[in-house]
Amino acid sequence: MGVTYFAGAAYHALTASKDGPSLYDLCDPLFHKHTGGDAHIVKFYKTALGNPALRPLLCRAGLPELRDPARFKAVQQALTAARDEANPDWDAIGRPIAELLDTVTLSHPAPKPVAASAQAPTLGEIDDVIRACGAHLLRSFDRNGFIPTYAAFNLIGDPDMHGRDFLMALTGLNSRGYKNSTLLFTLARIFIARSPAGKLINPPWTGIAEPMWEPVQIRHRSAYYDAFFTEALLSFGDTGLPSPDQTTSSRRAIDAMVEFCLTTSREDVRAHDGTTVSVVTALAPPPHPRFSRLFAQIKQDLGFGIYVPDCDTTACSFSAATQAGSTDPILDQPLLDFYAGYQVGNGSNEPMVTVPLNDHIDYDGAIVTWIDNLAGERPYGNDLDPTLNLDVLEVSFRNLVRWKVMETPKRLETLQRIIGFQRRLVASGAFADPKSHIYYLPELYSAYFGRCYAAFRELPAATQQAIDTDGTFEFIRLRVLAYVQGELIAREMNSFDAALALIALGHLGGELAHFAPALRCIITATGEGGRKGPFKAYEWNKMKTPTRILVGGPEVTSAFVLMGLALARRRMMNGHAA
Template sequence: MKHATIYDICDDPILKSRTISGPGKNLRKLYRKLFGNPLLKHFLLRWCSHPDIPMQKVEIYRNMMSQAMIATYDDWQNPQWTQKTFAPLAALLSKVKDPQWRIRHAADTKPPRIKDAEVNEVLRAVLDDIYKVWDKNPADPYFPVSAQVIMPGDSICDGENFMNILNGLGSFEFQNINLLFGLMRCFLHANPLVMKIFRRPWKGIAEPLSMPASWITHRTAFYDDIFFEQIYNLYILEELPQNEQSKLKEMLESILNFLIVTSMEWLKGPSSGIKHPAITCLPKNEKGEPLCNLKPKDWKAKKELGFDDYVPDVDTTFLALAMSRKWLDLVAKKNLNCDVQLLKHCEEFLDFPWVEIINEYQIGGGNKTNLPTITMTRPLDYYGAVPLWFDKPFEKENGRIIRETLGNEVCPGHNMDILESILTNRKQWNALEGDNLETVKRFLTFHYNAFVSGNFKQDSAVRFYLPEIYVSYAGRLYDTWLTIPENERRIIDPDGKVEVIRQLAINYCKYDMLGATLNPFDASLAVATLCLLQYETRGDGLIERGIRILHDHLGEGRKKHPYKAYEWTMVRHPTRIIVGSEVTTSLFIMNAIACYKRYLKM
């Protein structure tokens, strides 16, 4: 009995239909781009049939695609229509069973002997890599980050979540691409031999990037937010020679300028009407061209396919606010000779009622207009959280207004960054007064609930990160917490929620991370987090086990990079896309060593 392939289902309704809608035209364009790729089509997917779709039943799926080709924008925004139309695909997705991708064995818990020379060897290797990459483009230095599409999709994308995503997206372009990748996921998992070409099991937690020829390399303000803090953590140690300290300072100023000058745009609160700056991950110049080091061919494809609308996110903005405050304070404390204009930009950026602004988006607070449209990060309790995106409507040619282009979701890591930023800027923003204090307490309650419930350990509970990244953010939060006077801490947290979060985060690092196989990226997070959480049991070798992993894996990278590229951040839809780079791994490991050196001095 012959079974259907993707092309048996899609070719006739998508390529031969004469009566098609605007969204249908976009679907045809996407289909030709994705499934018309010669390598995919003729060498791989053409031979991938689905055992649950004999040719006698193919009309069910052809009708589904025919409906998509004539669907209007209003159809796509009608949950009843999507639920009915794509029920066959949702049923297929719910049958997909992912293999166990992570290979993890119980770790050797014997305390290793770590020499200072080994720690410094790791630091020197990653610093040399960081300098080399930064100096590669003197006219516009930056740290490139790459995105890799994982064709078999994300493990949590079952039929229910697929429908949740489709109904939560405001853009038919993104709904169309989710539809096609949903089909891709079903057919690849039904053909294990072909799937092995795209994805194989790996050691540790974070997935290594492979197939570098397919990487899309770029820069965003979010990445630079994190890189700024990592470089800052090493810079404040003041242990490097003066020429290297000057190099780090040059990086910090350049990155901060990209954050709060190049990547800034203006928005208005949806209810309050407060006009305020925000940081976008897709800045454009006057000609509408991207300023994020995206290759012209990648930008051309992105724009042609309808993916050039981008909304500033709350996380990137609040991280930049925290970095601005840290830089201003450090410059004042050390009397550094710095870019005066950049300092002025920092001051202007901070000078807005940011707690009131973010309260408008907080669930349980002032959020009345921008609630989450996609809720796949359940079982999190959303009380006290803020969804990913600020409000930014887009007007199309026909006057149609698009909101929530990418949907809106709750990610715990984003919310940890916001809380830390508010605590860092608490004095200027009057964060411990009146309604502002209640906003802060709601953020803390959200994180407390995520940790005490154990939900923070679930891959499904995080949107852009793995749980280990969220836990590392708890380390950063605690590091900031210790800078707050005791009387203010009691006002914010009279019940000791922060200490509960700290202990649970330490246990996660100790048992869930260092208790089994880790790769060097995972190990860098465990080391940095335990140091920031001020792990008390010094001498038991726990942190040093992480350092040993970093040292033992030196030289694993390609093209003379000390380490491989690993999944640092990711998206789950339209398919799983993992993001990282070799120099990103170097920066994370540099940060781990910086935190370790500081920890030893305490």
Template sequence: MPTTDLIKASFAALTAKKSGPTLYDLCDPLLRGGGPGDAHLRTFYGTAVANPVLRPLMGRAGLPALADPDRFAALQGAIRSARDDAAPDWAAIGREIAPLIDAVPQRHPRRPPLAGTPAMPALAEVDRVIRACAHHLLGAFTRNKGFIPAYAAFNLIGDPDFHGRDLATALVGLNARTYKNATLLFNLARAFILPNRPIAALLNPAWSGFAEPMWEPVQIRHRSAYYDAFFAEALMDYVGSGLATPDETARSKTAIAGMIEFCLATSREEVRHPVDGTPFPVVTALVRPPDVRMSKFFWKLKSDLGFGTYVPDCDTTACSLSAATQFGSADPILDQPFLDFYAGYQVRPGSNREPPSVDINDPLDFSGGIVTWIESAAGDRPFGNDLDPTLNLDVLEAAFRNHARWDIVGTPQRLDFLRGVVAFHDRLIGSGLFADPRAHIYYLPELYAAYFGRCLAAFRAMPADIQAKIDPQARFAAMRLAILDYVHHDLAAHEMNPFDAALALLALAKLGGDRARYAPALDCILRSVGEGGRKGPFKAYEWNKMKTPTRILVGGPEVTSAFVLSALAHARTALARSA
């Protein structure tokens, strides 16, 4: 948001007319300061919701509906139950707040169709941007003394796909009480923000394209193996493009090796197979200081607010294994039969495994899919469990890259597992639900489309007989056409920001889309170079997100550069083939 617009929006929000009881009228008597009940709920309220920065703003956000004394009392009763009860009825608490959230429906941006088709740019212009993005990544690795950062930003407006009924689902399905507390209070604050337009406009300004820009002033820098695997793959694309100088190639390989080591060694954690107890090394989502590279202030704040426990996940493990395989790593972790481990987290009717407890991406049929979170060795699983479609693509992609090492069709059980995951994606894509943002937990449909292309490329690189065993009905061919139709007629046919354009281009290049349709995405990227100012060629955009405890976006200028670099590199190769 430009400075002048920010000043105007702040003035409008701070001078908005108070139109009913506020969040603080409701909660201060119950949660401010010390007192009985759950201490964490009080701490979270004082730190995250009732802090001196938000008070002047949220103190103007009144709700006329709460002028009804009975409704006000009922809502206070729900908060009191969350504070005082040893085992609160979280479903009832969620149902009490749900109508307030649903009173102001949200939606994703409606992108206007593109007007006309721009000319295809010269390859020299494409090469110039690829080099600029690589320079940004390598410079960030050096400046940050051995890593490339990503950033997290809280958005109090909440996720458009997270409805009132989802709050009740999440409060019941999440395991850690601290995480339930955070979800409760963030969504309660959201219920006061949404109907107060000046305040909502300040916290969630309009944007162009699909992926949300990360404009928020407070962004938390951190490091994760998931990010390192992604950045390593982008730098491998740069080396493979043939554009890197000998010095850049050496620097890139040094950076990649360091990031792979962070994934497989620093972030490694041993857990047990959820069914038979076999020990397995996996990759944790967030390591502890100093390796997390988060400031001491934010790490302490994170822990104080109840986010101190983090566990491994199937996605971080899969992406780390894939990046290591692509780089030619000989780490023994790659020799583990990971398909057998992932099978323990597959949703199967009639199995003894728990289904996803935070199933807020209904009405998906989860059968055959793999859930997100892996229990730590201590048995921790604070987020309950959910199931994300893009994660399932990452597991398939890692399996296809390691088809020989893991002998992925060597047993009936492994083949059955893979066919189950493929069937999950076939139903998702065949129904068209993959294009609905609500079907996704951590990503947008545009990223699913790009990652489907990545997965298909790995599938096609396997021997034909293995492809036929996994996909005897040629489902991948039909899925490819459906994803391409979405990219051609939706994603790349409407207004895009450079992050959207990079994902569209990646999908087109990986799936063999019509070369003429590259032009709008290429044009958007080239026109946007320089928008990042001193931080890089491009701005930070939404890469992935959490929907609980509120909408938490993850991305960064370096993330955008990495996606643009990979997209342009693959598009360049495809265009050269068609020349």
């Protein structure tokens, strides 16, 4: 989108006729000068919704339903209860807001079909982009002392969050601050989505992954990100393209990031059998996340003060460290024993999924997301994401011998039940539905399955057969390939979409001819990032609550483009199917 679009959208938002009470007519009397009750919800309102930057855009956004005094009063009474009651009834509080939320209609991107690209780029063009991406990552590490990632709020919310889903989140989340932020962000998104401000806050884009063009992006560091940057730099080295100095710099960065994952971000927790296990936290304590002082305070004010470990960050950190050749004793822990305590089985662990936003899928056999810390805190409740479970499989394959999985029936059973969950997901077609995924998109699930499949295929043939007795991996491979080749690359893509397509095609043995559209998209887009890097920032992962929070960055795009091009380059040099 160009300057003209944003100028026009801003003009319409600022000059629109007001059609009913606004967010501020509703909330200012309750929060603007109030003292007492729950101080956090008042501070959240002033910081996130009542701030001087947002107020001009929404002051003319009104809801005609709220002209009805009874409905206006019902919403105000709900907000007052959230503000004042010691133990609020969150279901009752959420219902009048849920009714309004169901009037909002949002849709997922639907890229237009495109003709197949006639010609793939040359190896020389591909090598140039790989070098540019590798240099970008190393330059960023040298400048910052780490490779940053960014978070940005999209206040219009997620298309899959309807009234029912909102109530699930409001009642299933544990932290009162997180409930407060979910309540108020959801209320605000109704006014945004139904006003001209929506076109300014949520402009259209090309492809599936959302560009991160919001004006406020929060730079930070997490072990989850360091794990994938480690894999990207390992991939860069495998191409043979880095200079000697870059090879040395890559090794230094990899060692530092593995140290950050396994030592700085390490946290001890209690397993379900009472033993102590070392895992990896989603966000290490200050100053390690590297927030600016301003955003560190805003994060606290918005109710994101407590972070707990998660199964995904732990799995990806262990995997990256294993690939980097780490011998840290933490890797000797058989994670499958720990994960078994977080595995849904025969209904026994079903209550662990307190925020079941994707309850249309069968959870049996899958691992939930969040790990209780030693204090027993779990501010986000718990949810379940299919892509996370691919990461658990992948790290288990890489550590199969170390963890004696084949010699331990319980560990093998845990592994096979996750595989069974994945088969049912793909057989139903739900893997291609964005609603099935809590933190990712179907295109990213496809790339991560490719990553998981590659680790599986590195095992001896007899071991593969013993683990996958009914050919599930081949079954999923064909379904995911069909989605990538028939849907993803057959439609308009952006550079991040194209990188994910290449990762899936490269690992899953896609025909070489199918690489051309994604390769051409990346070559054409090179330079789009301007001074920030070869490519723009796009959505890597997201959170649906308390509103749509995107995570990505120019360095993230460079990392995924590098990995995708490295796989394509290998295939082109080999000249035959994987």
